[in-house]
Amino acid sequence: MPKILPFELTSKFSNYEEYNAYAVFQHPISYPKSELVACTICKRTVNHKMRVKYGFCAYKNCLEEEVQCPFRTKLCICLKHRDRNLHKHYLYSLENLT
Numbered sequence: 001m002p003k004i005l006p007f008e009l010t011s012k013f014s015n016y017e018e019y020n021a022y023a024v025f026q027h028p029i030s031y032p033k034s035e036l037v038a039c040t041i042c043k044r045t046v047n048h049k050m051r052v053k054y055g056f057c058a059y060k061n062c063l064e065e066e067v068q069c070p071f072r073t074k075l076c077i078c079l080k081h082r083d084r085n086l087h088k089h090y091l092y093s094l095e096n097l098t
């Protein structure tokens with residue numbers, strides 16, 4: 001059983017382009033793990049999936065200097081639309097637990 005971690009919603013993006021415009025100015029994030037679950041981004045009862053990706057900062061200096069990036073990142077992508085460019089992206093982060 002996966003543990004429930006206290007992720008906090010950091011940013012919402014209404015499509016991929018918006019997300020990408022944000023992400024290019026951030027540290028690169030590595031997402032080694034992802035899963036498909038029922039969408040929880042959309043408010044109404046819906047029957048489509050959402051991709052959840054779990055990641056961490058992959059920026060070399062952060063690894064070396066143990067600086068300030070969130071401990072873990074979670075990216076939820078609503079797959080309601082077939083067009084990738086219309087996917088809503090919700091970004092969550094988890095601060096250091098120590």
Ligand SMILES: [Zn+2]
Nearest residue numbers: 027057062069
């Ligand atoms: Zn970083």
Ligand SMILES: [Zn+2]
Nearest residue numbers: 039042078080
């Ligand atoms: Zn959705």
